[in-house]
Amino acid sequence: xxxxxxxxxxxxxxxxxxxxxxxxxxxxxxxxxxxxxxxxxxxxxxxxxxxxxxxxxxxxxxxxxxxxxxxxxxxxxxxxxxxxxxxxxxxxxxxxxxxxxxxxxxxxxxxxxxxxxxxxxxxxxxxxxxxxxxxxxxxxxxxxxxxxxxxxxxxxxxxxxxxxxxxxxxxxxxxxxxxxxxxxxxxxxxxxxxxxxxxxxxxxxxxxxxxxxxxxxxxxx
Numbered sequence: 001x002x003x004x005x006x007x008x009x010x011x012x013x014x015x016x017x018x019x020x021x022x023x024x025x026x027x028x029x030x031x032x033x034x035x036x037x038x039x040x041x042x043x044x045x046x047x048x049x050x051x052x053x054x055x056x057x058x059x060x061x062x063x064x065x066x067x068x069x070x071x072x073x074x075x076x077x078x079x080x081x082x083x084x085x086x087x088x089x090x091x092x093x094x095x096x097x098x099x100x101x102x103x104x105x106x107x108x109x110x111x112x113x114x115x116x117x118x119x120x121x122x123x124x125x126x127x128x129x130x131x132x133x134x135x136x137x138x139x140x141x142x143x144x145x146x147x148x149x150x151x152x153x154x155x156x157x158x159x160x161x162x163x164x165x166x167x168x169x170x171x172x173x174x175x176x177x178x179x180x181x182x183x184x185x186x187x188x189x190x191x192x193x194x195x196x197x198x199x200x201x202x203x204x205x206x207x208x209x210x211x212x213x214x215x216x217x218x219x220x221x
Contacts, residue, residue: 008160013209015159017166021078021200027163032081035199038157039085042150046122048103050088050143051150052191055081064179071170072198079166079198084180085151086191087143090136095123099190144194151197158199168196 027035032055039053056062066076076082092099096119104110104118126132132139155165176193180186 011156011159014162015155015165016206016209018075018164018198018200018202018206019166020074020203021080021164021198022203023078023200025080025201027080027199027201031161031163032199034161035154035158035163039150039154042153044146044149045142046125047108048088048093048100048146049107050093051147051194052086053150054084054086054185056084057081061179061183065171065176068175068179069168069171069196072166072168072196075166075168075198078200078203080200081198083154083197083199084185084193085147085195085197086180086186087140087147087194089143089189089192090139092190093139093143094133095119095126140192147194151195154197164200164202166198168198171196 036053036055039051044050056065062076062082066073069076072082088099091097094100100122101119104115110118126139130142132142151167155167158165171193173193177186180193186192
């Protein structure tokens with residue numbers, strides 16, 4: 001157990017926001033399937049899995065994205081794999097949407113006697129607990145928060161097998177939305193862009209990792 005803990009902490013120390021990758025080194029199919037699987041198996045609020053992982057390998061589409069993604073100017077041309085993490089919109093993720101009802105019945109395989117109660121609890125949560133139905137942006141931002149759980153798990157899993165990554169928020173939302181809509185990737189408004197991530201192998205070693213002291217970020221009460 002101690003060895004496993006050490007391996008996990010070593011992976012966190014290894015991981016850094018890689019700004020440029022070695023374009024000659026490609027992640028194997030099995031390794032990237034493993035990374036995607038850790039995203040797919042990630043937890044989400046109410047278990048609704050409000051995400052889609054779009055792996056962009058087409059150089060032409062990467063170049064289109066690069067024009068409006070200032071945070072990935074070096075990553076987009078050099079990353080072995082580049083992922084757009086989409087989140088479901090108000091159209092799909094409100095308690096009474098067809099997606100939520102289908103997900104509860106077909107994916108979660110919820111028995112009928114549980115289904116109605118769970119749907120009611122979801123309505124109460126979205127309406128009253130978190131005030132998510134006050135605007136389409138509020139509920140989309142809530143769905144986007146779930147995608148960051150998957151993002152973190154994917155980057156950590158990658159680090160554990162020696163693969164580098166970089167989360168990317170540095171983009172113009174309106175322009176990326178336009179491009180993805182033109183490409184038909186937003187599925188008629190069911191999804192929108194949440195965050196991006198690049199994966200590959202570093203070309204140089206980063207400077208030593210720095211973090212705030214534990215006593216500055218942890219409080220026991």
